Amino acid sequence: xxxxxFKHRAQVRVxxxxxxxxxxxxxxxxxxxxxxxxxxxxxxxxLAVDMQSITGSSKIxxxxxxxxxxxxxxxxxxxxxxxxxxxxxxxxxxVEGILEREGTGEIIAExxxxxxxxDPSTDRPVSVPEHxxxxxxxxxxxxxxxxxxxxxxT
Amino acid sequence: xxxxxFKHRAQVRVxxxxxxxxxxxxxxxxxxxxxxxxxxxxxxxxLAVDMQSITGSSKIxxxxxxxxxxxxxxxxxxxxxxxxxxxxxxxxxxVEGILEREGTGEIIAExxxxxxxxDPSTDRPVSVPEHxxxxxxxxxxxxxxxxxxxxxxT
Amino acid sequence: xxxxxFKHRAQVRVxxxxxxxxxxxxxxxxxxxxxxxxxxxxxxxxLAVDMQSITGSSKIxxxxxxxxxxxxxxxxxxxxxxxxxxxxxxxxxxVEGILEREGTGEIIAExxxxxxxxDPSTDRPVSVPEHxxxxxxxxxxxxxxxxxxxxxxT
Amino acid sequence: xxxxxFKHRAQVRVxxxxxxxxxxxxxxxxxxxxxxxxxxxxxxxxLAVDMQSITGSSKIxxxxxxxxxxxxxxxxxxxxxxxxxxxxxxxxxxVEGILEREGTGEIIAExxxxxxxxDPSTDRPVSVPEHxxxxxxxxxxxxxxxxxxxxxxT
Numbered sequence: 001x002x003x004x005x006f007k008h009r010a011q012v013r014v015x016x017x018x019x020x021x022x023x024x025x026x027x028x029x030x031x032x033x034x035x036x037x038x039x040x041x042x043x044x045x046x047l048a049v050d051m052q053s054i055t056g057s058s059k060i061x062x063x064x065x066x067x068x069x070x071x072x073x074x075x076x077x078x079x080x081x082x083x084x085x086x087x088x089x090x091x092x093x094x095v096e097g098i099l100e101r102e103g104t105g106e107i108i109a110e111x112x113x114x115x116x117x118x119d120p121s122t123d124r125p126v127s128v129p130e131h132x133x134x135x136x137x138x139x140x141x142x143x144x145x146x147x148x149x150x151x152x153x154t
Numbered sequence: 155x156x157x158x159x160f161k162h163r164a165q166v167r168v169x170x171x172x173x174x175x176x177x178x179x180x181x182x183x184x185x186x187x188x189x190x191x192x193x194x195x196x197x198x199x200x201l202a203v204d205m206q207s208i209t210g211s212s213k214i215x216x217x218x219x220x221x222x223x224x225x226x227x228x229x230x231x232x233x234x235x236x237x238x239x240x241x242x243x244x245x246x247x248x249v250e251g252i253l254e255r256e257g258t259g260e261i262i263a264e265x266x267x268x269x270x271x272x273d274p275s276t277d278r279p280v281s282v283p284e285h286x287x288x289x290x291x292x293x294x295x296x297x298x299x300x301x302x303x304x305x306x307x308t
Numbered sequence: 309x310x311x312x313x314f315k316h317r318a319q320v321r322v323x324x325x326x327x328x329x330x331x332x333x334x335x336x337x338x339x340x341x342x343x344x345x346x347x348x349x350x351x352x353x354x355l356a357v358d359m360q361s362i363t364g365s366s367k368i369x370x371x372x373x374x375x376x377x378x379x380x381x382x383x384x385x386x387x388x389x390x391x392x393x394x395x396x397x398x399x400x401x402x403v404e405g406i407l408e409r410e411g412t413g414e415i416i417a418e419x420x421x422x423x424x425x426x427d428p429s430t431d432r433p434v435s436v437p438e439h440x441x442x443x444x445x446x447x448x449x450x451x452x453x454x455x456x457x458x459x460x461x462t
Numbered sequence: 463x464x465x466x467x468f469k470h471r472a473q474v475r476v477x478x479x480x481x482x483x484x485x486x487x488x489x490x491x492x493x494x495x496x497x498x499x500x501x502x503x504x505x506x507x508x509l510a511v512d513m514q515s516i517t518g519s520s521k522i523x524x525x526x527x528x529x530x531x532x533x534x535x536x537x538x539x540x541x542x543x544x545x546x547x548x549x550x551x552x553x554x555x556x557v558e559g560i561l562e563r564e565g566t567g568e569i570i571a572e573x574x575x576x577x578x579x580x581d582p583s584t585d586r587p588v589s590v591p592e593h594x595x596x597x598x599x600x601x602x603x604x605x606x607x608x609x610x611x612x613x614x615x616t
Contacts, residue, residue: 015498017328035181064223170343
C-alpha cells in the first residue's frame with residue numbers, strides 16, 4: 001500500500017496484555033488496531049459512529065478481512081494507524097489500514113476490510129447511500145475509487 | 155471451501171464476552187477460533203504445539219490472514235472448526251479453516267492463514283522441513299497440494 | 309473456599325491466546341473463566357441467560373469482584389470451574405467460583421462476584437425476586453445463606 | 463479511595479471491542495485498564511517494566527485483585543487512571559487504582575491489586591527489595607504505608 005494516499009492517522013500504544021507468549025502482539029490484535037483506526041476515521045470525516053449507526057449490524061457488515069503481517073509490534077510500541085476508504089462500489093466499500101511503528105517508520109501490518117451495506121429489514125445488500133459517498137469523496141478526493149451508479153434510461 | 159476435504163474438526167462454544175455490542179461475535183474472535191482449530195489440528199497429527207515449537211516465533215510465522223465472514227455467530231453457539239493444511243510450497247504453507255454452526259450446519263466464516271518457515275538465527279525463509287511435509291502428507295493424503303522440491307542435477 | 313459445597317462444575321480449556329508473555333494465563337482471563345462458570349450455572353439451575361435477562365444491565369449488575377490467584381494456569385490446561393451462589397441478601401447476592409486444574413486437582417484461583425438487583429426503570433436496588441430465591445434454594449439447599457425477607461405485621 | 467492521595471495519572475480511551483452486549487465496558491476490561499495504569503506508574507517512577515522485570519513471573523506475582531464497579535464506562539469514553547502504591551509490607555505490596563471518566567469526574571471503578579515478591583529460584587516469598595521501597599517512598603512520600611523491616615538485635 002502507498003502510505004502517501006492516506007490522509008488520516010490515529011495512534012495506539014501497545015498494551016502489555018496484547019502481547020502473547022512469543023513476546024509480540026498477538027495476530028488478532030492487529031485487526032483490532034485497524035478497527036480503532038476505522039472508527040477514528042469515520043468520526044473524523046463526520047460520520048456518526050455509535051452502536052446504532054456505522055458499526056451497527058443493521059446497516060453495514062464487515063464481510064472480509066485481509067491482513068499481511070510484516071513485522072511484529074512489541075509492548076509499549078506506539079503505532080500509527082493510517083486509514084482510508086480505498087473504493088466504493090455499488091453495495092460495498094473497502095477500507096485500507098496500515099500499521100506503522102512510530103519512530104522507526106517500520107510497517108507492521110497492512111489490512112483491507114471489505115464492508116457491505118444492507119437493508120436492515122431484509123438483510124439484503126443495498127446501494128451505498130449517496131450521503132456516505134459524498135462525505136468520503138469530499139475527504140479522499142480522487143484517491144478513492146468510487147464506482148458511479150449507472151442510471152439506465154429506457 | 156469444500157468441507158469434504160477437511161478431516162479434522164475441533165469445537166468451541168461461544169462465550170458471552172466474545173460477543174460485541176451488536177449481539178454477535180466480534181470479527182477478530184473468529185480468527186481466534188480458527189487458531190484454536192490449527193493448534194488442535196497440529197496436536198492431532200502429531201506435531202508438538204508449545205511455546206518453543208510450532209507457534210514459536212523462532213520457527214514459523216503467520217504472514218497473512220484472509221477471512222470471509224458469512225453469518226454471525228451468537229452467544230452459546232457451538233461451532234465446529236474444520237482445519238486442514240491446503241498447500242505446502244517451498245518455504246510456506248497454508249492452513250484453511252471453516253467455522254460452522256453445529257446443529258444448523260450454517261457456515262459462519264472461512265479463513266486461510268499463510269505461514270512461512272524461518273531460520274531462527276537469521277529470520278530468513280527456509281525450506282519447510284521434510285518432517286513437516288511427511289506428517290501432513292500422511293494425514294491429508296492427496297488433498298494437500300505439496301510442491302515437491304525440485305532437485306536439478308547438472 | 310470449601311470445594312465440597314459446590315454442586316456445579318463447568319470446564320474450559322486454556323487457549324493459546326489467553327496466555328501472556330510470562331507463559332501463564334493473564335490475570336484478567338481467570339475472571340472470564342469464572343463468568344463462564346456463572347453463566348453455565350444459571351442455565352443449569354433453570355434461569356434464562358441471554359442478552360435480555362440474567363446478565364442484562366437492566367436487571368442485575370456486577371458490583372464487585374474479588375479474586376485470589378493461587379497458581380498459574382497454562383496453555384492447554386483443562387480447568388474445572390466450580391460455581392455456587394453462596395448468599396442472597398435483600399437486594400444482592402454473591403457467587404463463588406473455584407478454578408481447579410483437572411488432573412492434578414490444584415486450585416488455580418478463587419473468586420467471589422457480588423451482584424445487585426436493580427429496578428431497570430430507576431437503576432435503584434430492589435429486592436432479589438422470590439423466583440430467583442426459590443430456584444437457587446432448590447438447587448443449593450442449606451449451603452446457600454438466604455436472608456429471609458422480614459415481614460412485619462402491625 | 464481518596465483521589466487526593468494519588469500523584470500519577472494515565473489515560474485510556476475505551477475502544478469499541480471492549481464494550482459488551484450490554485453496551486458497556488465488560489467487567490474484566492477494567493482490570494486491564496488498571497494494569498495499564500500500574501505499568502505506566504512504574505515506568506514513571508523509574509522502575510524497569512519489561513518482560514524480564516517488574517511483571518515477570520520470576521520476581522513479582524499478582525496474588526489478589528479487588529475491584530468495585532461504580533458506574534459503567536462506555537465506548538469512546540476517555541478514562542483517567544489514578545495509580546499509587548498504597549502499602550509495602552515485608553514481602554508484599556498493594557497498588558490502588560481509580561478509574562474516572564474524564565470530563566464528568568465520575569468514578570467508574572476502584573481496584574486494589576496485591577503483589578508478592580518471590581525468589582525466582584524457589585518461588586518462595588522474599589522481602590521487598592530496598593531499591594523498590596526507596597523508589598516508591600521517594601515518589602509517594604508519607605502517603606504510602608511502608609512497614610519497616612524490624613531488625614532484632616539479641
